[in-house]
Amino acid sequence: MKPEYDLLVVGGGPGGALAARTAAEKGLRVGLVEKRSAIGVPVRCAEGVGRDLIEEFMEPDPAWISAEIDRAVLVAPDGYRMTLEPSMAGSEVGYVLDRKRFDRDLVLQAADAGADVQVRARAVAPIMENGAVAGARIEANGAVEEVRARVTVAADGVESKFARWCGIETAVPLAEIETCVQYLMTGIEIDPAATVFYLGNEVAPEGYVWVFPKGERTANVGVGISGKKCRDGSRPLDYLNRFVKEHFPDGRVLEWVIGGVPVCRPLERTVADGLVIIGDAARVADPITGGGIYNAMFTGRLAGQTAADAIAHGDVSANALMAYDRGWRTSKLGKSLERNYKIKEYFITLSDEKLNRLVHSISRMDLSKFSVLGIVTELVKHDPSLLLELRALRNIL
Amino acid sequence: MLVIRRDVCGYCGCCVSVCPVGALELIDAYLSVEGDCTRCGVCARACPLGALEVADEA
Incomplete structure (x- = not known):
């Protein structure tokens, strides 16, 4: 890292990469630090993403697509399976990515645009000046150096410690962390073009089991449950092992993927003087699906644009950077986060x-278009007996 | 104190995200507890693998 940048990005996931790429393309001097030894590993993700969502940012590259998905299958607690076909599946169909390659490609794009990138470099504290964030102290290989920046982007993922050091509360309530374990399994009988979601309090209380194909006989098989349902003997690992024993007893496990997904509301404020918070660090993952790739890229790009504008106008105060906060909150993404949070709060009460x-x-x-909103709206229309159940949702929709 | 079973820990950072006082820090495969830990046990509840345990001070 150089001693000074226009924009310093803390974290080299998809959000940080988009912030860095966008700002660098606008001519800003950009530095990106990633505390891990490599971009993209270890994977902390089920790797599913909507097709049109990715295409908003770049051309899909076969090198980082593990599988193309044409349909989704919902499995009810009683075992009943319903298939959502392409005509109705909308943005819920797409790709299962190879995040190791995908993340690396995104950071390469940022580097190609001119951003400096350093791995195994960890922000250990913000540089604070008159109450404003003015960069970060970066520890790399045993030495700490100051890296000053006009705007710093907190893109440090679910851990979200950088914003916390800047005085913004980011802790996720126990009930609103989805605690997850996934196996990359091979030698299993699956539909290689369908993502499958198992629902039910026996298989995944306040969460779901997913089977996301990674090839003909290979898939990410995982479970996420609410932190408040997690105890010794009923941790996600226990649920996953039970599921695998029943459904894929002969499968072989090539990799464990472990992690937490925030399903709380987004942070009340995602900017401060000299600071912008994006992606999982800003708690903008989807509260129903837990999907966060697109949301991180969207907020990352917007952060890069807003920072460039603010720097061009010579004002990087929270007031100026609020354009970012307002921007994502009033976007389609922001609105769906608020709506899906309320729907999630209802779903988790269901027997x-x-x-x-x-x-x-x-x-x-x-269904002409499969979306959470579409399904719930249609439910209210089609099944009057559910109307009472869904009355809590009607005000939302 | 907070006991970290390093043979079980998957160094995913889930615990870091729920710690109310920001006492946990993860560097690569090494999770550490800093001074502010109140032994509230939220991290032990959230851990996907059961790698954390609040032990009595003794």
Whole structure:
């Protein structure tokens, strides 16, 4: 790292990479630090993403696509399976990525645009000046150096410690962390073009089990449950082992992927003087699916744009950077986060019996576009007996 | 004190995200506890693998 940049990005995931690339393309001097030894590993992700969402940022590259997904299957607690076909699947179909390659490609794009990149370099504290963030102290290979920046982007993922050091509370409530374990399994019988979601309090309380194909006989098989349901003997690892024993007893495990996904509301404020918070660090993962790749890239790009504007106008105060906060909150993404949070709060109250009724009802509907909003709206229309159940949602929609 | 079972820890950072006082720090495969830990046990609850345990001071 050089001693000074226009923009310093803390964290080299998809969000940080987009912030760095966007700002560098606008001519800013950009530095990006990643505390781990390599970009993209270890993977902390189920790797699913909507097709059109990725294409908003770049051309899909076969090198980082593990599987193309044409349909989604929902499995009710009673075992009933309903398939969401392409015509109705909308943005919920897409790719299962190879995050190791995907993340590296994104950071390469940032570097190609002119950003300095350093791995195994960890922010250990913000540089604070008159209450404003003015860069970070960066530890690399045993030495700490000051890296000053006009704007710093906190892109440090689920841990989100940088913003916390700057005085912004980021701790995720126990009930709103999805605690997850996934196996990369091979030698299993799957539909290589379908993502499968298992619902139910027996398989994954306040979460779900996913089977996301990575090839003909290979898939990410994982489970996420609410932190408040997690105890010795009923941790996600226990649920996963039970699921695998029942469904893929002969499968072989090539990799363990472990992690937490925030499903709380986004931070109340995602900027401060000289600071912008993006992606998982800003708690903008989708509260229903837990998906965070697109959300991180979207907020990362917006952070890079806003920082460039603010720097061009010579004002990097929280007031000036609020354009970023307002920007994502009023976007389609921001609105769907708020709506999906409320829907999630309702979904997690459902018994298995009610989940069964929901999935059976969805299967009888003719959906022109599969989205969470579409499904719930159609449910209210098609199954009057569910109306009472869904009345809590009607105000939201 | 907070006991970290290093043979179990998957160094995923889930615990770091829920710690109310920011007492946990993860560097590569090494999780450490800093001075502010209140032994509230939230991290032990959230851990996907059960690698954390709040032990009595003794």
